[in-house]
């Protein structure tokens with residue numbers, strides 16, 4: 001999807017319009033997606049926009065995480081502070097708005113949990129039926145509970161995410177279901193706003209690196225397109241390098257990037273990681289994501305389960321918190337700093353894609369030392385360095401004082 005921008009819109013005019021809208025008290029103007037609508041100009045009738053006032057998420061400085069990674073400083077853009085707790089809301093407001101413009105009455109997606117939670121909420125706002133296809137037993141409870149609460153029909157497929165993805169695509173071809181996975185270009189248009197807003201928060205001075213997790217690779221694709229367009233429009237005068245981080249057991253894009261032949265991605269039949277959001281063996285947007293890396297001189301790295309788990313605990317100690325997939329960013333940065341790819345003085349912004357509360361089972365498992373990964377039928381323990389167990393004490397003040405004193 002390409003647009004011709006109005007040549008009368010100078011970068012400075014656009015920047016001041018984006019900013020001024022934030023102060024207007026309507027959901028449309030305030031939305032951290034729709035206030036950038038000149039950059040996603042596919043909606044003629046803004047009265048039909050379906051929004052939950054998404055976006056406008058904060059950027060936090062994270063000194064403890066920076067120290068852990070060996071950086072002088074590090075910032076996190078926390079997309080987990082969106083209405084349904086993940087970055088998917090940025091793309092769902094545009095995807096469901098397009099569905100409404102097409103008079104769709106039923107929408108569908110395959111999901112590892114966040115896309116479905118978001119789609120369920122926006123479909124409910126729009127009065128549409130929502131069908132979500134999930135890998136049975138593999139979706140974190142916070143996410144599953146959202147889809148149920150927002151009234152979606154949850155279909156748990158006996159298979160993995162890639163099976164669910166294949167089936168929902170086939171069903172969308174054969175029925176009236178409107179597909180809302182990130183293969184849908186209108187979703188990606190909304191997700192562009194994540195990095196547009198990030199550049200605004202950086203006062204339009206691009207950092208050296210933008211680091212994000214890679215699963216189905218929709219976000220990577222959207223970021224690449226947005227950076228390309230922002231550079232074209234002279235909203236930014238240089239482009240940050242994208243660094244995409246995958247979990248070691250689900251890293252087909254890393255394998256592709258490391259190989260000399262980038263013409264075909266070799267999918268994994270049994271992807272495995274406790275970061276269930278990115279347990280994906282056949283990422284659908286790999287071609288667009290590859291182009292995004294070409295445009296931005298980007299790279300791909302991968303991190304193991306222990307690295308993800310410990311990085312997540314460190315992000316928590318900064319008082320920020322995130323879900324496991326998001327913590328691949330800090331783990332990846334730490335690796336890239338120690339290998340010299342990222343310099344300790346580089347300006348780095350990482351995207352935390354989902355909220356800490358999405359996957360409480362993982363967090364409790366980490367802090368009680370009971371995390372286990374299922375690897376091709378065998379279970380292996382994932383032990384962290386920063387456990388924080390609760391203590392059980394009699395309802396007795398003196399005994400409690402002893403606990404506090406220690």
Ligand code: F0G
Pocket residue numbers: 086088110111112113114115116182213214215216217218219220277278323325326353354
């Ligand atoms: N982080 C979180 C928390 C996610 O939920 C996802 C993807 C990603 C990272 C990866 O983003 O796919 O754009 O590369 N979740 C999808 C879902 C697959 O169904 O919720 P991506």
